[in-house]
Every structure is written in structure tokens, then in C-alpha cells.
Amino acid sequence: MENNNPVLELDNVKSGYQNIPVINGVSLALPPKDVLFLFGRNGVGKTTLLKTICGLLKTRSGQIKLNQEDCTNWPTHKRARHGIAYVPQGRGIFPKHTVRQNLVAGLRACPDRNADIPEQVFEYFPILKERINQAGGTLSGGQQQMLAIARALCGRPNILLLDEPTEGIQPSIVQTLQEIVRTIVEEHHVSVLLVEQNFEFGIELATHCMVMDKGEIVKEGDASEFRNEEVLEEILAL
Numbered sequence: 001m002e003n004n005n006p007v008l009e010l011d012n013v014k015s016g017y018q019n020i021p022v023i024n025g026v027s028l029a030l031p032p033k034d035v036l037f038l039f040g041r042n043g044v045g046k047t048t049l050l051k052t053i054c055g056l057l058k059t060r061s062g063q064i065k066l067n068q069e070d071c072t073n074w075p076t077h078k079r080a081r082h083g084i085a086y087v088p089q090g091r092g093i094f095p096k097h098t099v100r101q102n103l104v105a106g107l108r109a110c111p112d113r114n115a116d117i118p119e120q121v122f123e124y125f126p127i128l129k130e131r132i133n134q135a136g137g138t139l140s141g142g143q144q145q146m147l148a149i150a151r152a153l154c155g156r157p158n159i160l161l162l163d164e165p166t167e168g169i170q171p172s173i174v175q176t177l178q179e180i181v182r183t184i185v186e187e188h189h190v191s192v193l194l195v196e197q198n199f200e201f202g203i204e205l206a207t208h209c210m211v212m213d214k215g216e217i218v219k220e221g222d223a224s225e226f227r228n229e230e231v232l233e234e235i236l237a238l
């Protein structure tokens, strides 16, 4: 029987910076092969939440479970080895390193030390094979986003945290990215927590949607409930 236990669970998580509280008690459950779309205005805490989940920021209270294990106090690298991959806003690739070196860096998160770059990465993003010896910084914005996602896949994650993947990307590439994320969810059994300002992009991919305001989840439900003019107006008015 297929295991439907959540791959990621947050229970009343609080976090922030120094003495500034930002996340004020967030709870969520991400099922396998699910795309959870987290939407909200600038500055409400979406990036802070992703950083807390991957361990770049400390959880002040509450609990985070990764594949049923309490990871609340685990360091970032341990969470990466246990399945979390974070693709930050602005991509975070190494601009002076080649495409290959960027991908090899992603292998460090893989529990299997002998693992190589997965072939599917080049099927999804053939351009990366063509540019394999080129410096990451010479790629276009869209290609850098592809590289960032490809690097994340090198760690064989089962949870992908994507922060604003369409930011600054041409519309034609946005469409390609959407199809690839969908394929990755299907073929790699990956669940995605997606933060995105492009509501249409996010809601088309999503199975579930959450709206955040001032560090709290103020609305959540099936993505289908959000594909509705009235609800959309309500959210955009927040």
C-alpha cells in the first residue's frame, strides 16, 4: 500500500531574526507528491518560513518533522541528507563555477557518496548539457533557475522548497519551468513547497494553497477553492 504520511510537518512553529519575531505559529502538513503553494504579500515571512524549514534559521518554538522524524534541532546539512532541498530566491548558484561544478556541489546533499549527476537532469534541462563547461554566471536568468533546480535534484530530495522561481524570468521559460516542476513531482516522487508572487503560476501547479499574512496562515485549502474570482480578490486585497 502506498504510504501517504506527510513528508513534512510543522506544528506551531515560531522563528525570526535576533529579537524580531517573524513566524508566529505556523502549522502545516505536506503529503507525498503534493504541491503546496504559499502565497502572500512582500515581507509577510514566506522566505523566513522556508529558511526555518531547511534549518538556516533556528526554530524558537514548535516542532518540524521531516519524513516522520523530529528534525527541529538538526543542522541544515543533516536536513539536506534527509530529503530537503532549498532553491533560494535569486537562485544562489556559484556564478564563477561551471555548470558541472554547480551540479557536483549539489551531490554533497546526497546520502550516497558515490552518486553521480542524475541523467534526468539533462533530460529536463538539455541546455545545461550544452553549457556544461560554461560559468554559471554567463547563463540567462531562466537558465540559472534551471541550474538551481537541477543542482537541488542532485541531492535526490523528496521535498523541494522553491522560493520565487519565476522572478525575473521570460514568460516562455516560465511555461517550461511549470511543466518541468510538474514532471519532477510525478517522476521523482518529490513534494514541493512553492513560494511565488506569480499567483497564476503557483495556483496552476498547486494541489493545496496557503495564504500568509504577518507570519501566520490566514487561509488554506484545496487549490481548486482558490481558482475562483471572489476568493482571488479577497486574497489580493489582504
Ligand SMILES: Nc1ncnc2c1ncn2[C@@H]1O[C@H](COP(=O)(O)OP(=O)(O)OP(=O)(O)O)[C@@H](O)[C@H]1O
Residues within 6 Å of the ligand: 017, 020, 022, 040, 041, 042, 043, 044, 045, 046, 047, 048, 049, 089
Ligand atoms: N536578515 C534579516 N534580519 C532581520 N529581519 C529580516 C531579515 N530578513 C528578513 N527580515 C524581515 O522579516 C520579515 C519577513 O521577510 P521575508 O523575506 O520572510 O518575507 P517574504 O514574505 O518572503 O517577502 P518577499 O516576497 O519580499 O521575499 C520582513 O519584515 C523582513 O524585513
